[in-house]
Amino acid sequence: MTTDTPARLLTLLSLLQTPREWPGxxxxxxxxxxxxxxxxxVDRLRELGYPVQASMGSDGGYRLVAGKAMPPLVLDDEEAVAIAVGLRAGAGHALEGVDEASVRALAKLEQVxxxxxxxxxATLQSATTPLTSGDGPSIAPETLTTMASTVAGHERLRFAYRSGDGAESRRLTExxxxxxxGRRWYLVAYDLDREDWRTFRVDRVSEPFATGARFSPRELPTGSAAEYLRRSIRRHRETYEFAVTFAASAxxxxxxxxxxxxxxxxxxxxxxxxxxxxxxxxxxxxxxxxMHGFEFTVQEPAELVGCVRELGGRLLRAGGGEGGA
Structure with missing residues (x-):
C-alpha cells in the first residue's frame, strides 16, 4: 500500500498517462x-492542472485527456532514454524542424x-548512426544544451571561438x-567585449561555460533572431537573389x-x-x-534555373526515365 501521498500521486499520474481508460x-x-x-x-491532480476525465458506470473509469496547457509528464526509464537519444541525434546536426525549442527540451531532460x-x-548515441544526418557539420549535443540553458535562463555564456580564417578568441556574451x-546552428548574442551584437557558428564554438551571472535581455536591432542572422550572413558573404513560384498556397x-x-x-x-x-x-x-514536395518554377537567377534543370535530368535518368538505362 502506498501511504505517501506525493509518491502515490506520481504513481497515479504515471498510470493515467498510459493511453487507456482505467476503471476505478x-x-x-x-x-x-x-x-x-x-x-x-484524481481531484488533486485536477487542481494541479491535469485534465483527468471520469466516466459514469458501475465501476467508473478515469483517463487523461488533452487540455488547454501542457502539464508536466512522468516518464519511465525507457521513455526518457528514447526521447533523449532522439533529441540528441537531431540536435547534433542542424536538421530542419529541430529548432531551439527541441534543444531546450533536451537541456531540461538531461538536467534531471x-x-x-x-x-x-551516451552508450546508445555512440552506437547508432542516423540515416539522415544533414549536410552541415556535426555538433556535440552538450554544446547546444549548454547554450540553450543560458538562453532560457538569461545567463551569460563564455566560450572559445574559431573564426572562418582560423583566428582563436575567447568570448563573453549575453x-x-x-x-x-537547416545546415548549421548559429548563436545570436550580444558580445560584451565588443559591445555589439554578433552571430556565431556553433560548430566553431568550444568549451562553452555558463557563468551563472544573470542579465536583462537587450532589444535586438531587428524583429527576430532569424532576420538578424540573415542580414549578418548577407553582409559577410557574397549573395544572390532568387525568385521561385510554387503551385501551392502561400x-x-x-x-x-x-x-x-x-x-x-x-x-x-x-x-x-x-x-x-x-x-x-x-x-x-x-x-x-x-525536397519540400511542391511543384515549382524558378524565375531567377539563371544559374539556379540551369542547376534545377540539370538536377531534374539526373533524377529522371536515375529513375530509368528518358535517357536512362
Missing amino acids: GELADRLGVSRRTVRRD LPGRLRHRV PYRLVST PVVAARLPEWVGVPEPVGPDSCRLRGTTADPVEWLAVRLV
Whole structure:
C-alpha cells in the first residue's frame, strides 16, 4: 500500500498517462487504497492542472485527456532514454524542424536524468548512426544544451571561438537565441567585449561555460533572431537573389519552409512566389526546393534555373526515365 501521498500521486499520474481508460477499482488495487482515496487523488491532480476525465458506470473509469496547457509528464526509464537519444541525434546536426525549442527540451531532460540513464543515453548515441544526418557539420549535443540553458535562463555564456580564417578568441556574451538554418546552428548574442551584437557558428564554438551571472535581455536591432542572422550572413558573404513560384498556397508553402529562407507572397488561390537572398550554393538551394514536395518554377537567377534543370535530368535518368538505362 502506498501511504505517501506525493509518491502515490506520481504513481497515479504515471498510470493515467498510459493511453487507456482505467476503471476505478483497478486503480485502487494498483495503488493499494480505497476507491474514495482514488477519487480524492484524481481531484488533486485536477487542481494541479491535469485534465483527468471520469466516466459514469458501475465501476467508473478515469483517463487523461488533452487540455488547454501542457502539464508536466512522468516518464519511465525507457521513455526518457528514447526521447533523449532522439533529441540528441537531431540536435547534433542542424536538421530542419529541430529548432531551439527541441534543444531546450533536451537541456531540461538531461538536467534531471539519473546517472545510470545518462550512461545508457551516451552508450546508445555512440552506437547508432542516423540515416539522415544533414549536410552541415556535426555538433556535440552538450554544446547546444549548454547554450540553450543560458538562453532560457538569461545567463551569460563564455566560450572559445574559431573564426572562418582560423583566428582563436575567447568570448563573453549575453546569448539571445539559437537559430537553425537547416545546415548549421548559429548563436545570436550580444558580445560584451565588443559591445555589439554578433552571430556565431556553433560548430566553431568550444568549451562553452555558463557563468551563472544573470542579465536583462537587450532589444535586438531587428524583429527576430532569424532576420538578424540573415542580414549578418548577407553582409559577410557574397549573395544572390532568387525568385521561385510554387503551385501551392502561400500558407501551405510557408509551413514547410524554414523562416530564414523568406516568406512567400500569394499570387493566386493555389500559387505563391518566394523572393529572397541567400549565400548558399545554388546546388544546395535547388535540392532544398525539390525536397519540400511542391511543384515549382524558378524565375531567377539563371544559374539556379540551369542547376534545377540539370538536377531534374539526373533524377529522371536515375529513375530509368528518358535517357536512362
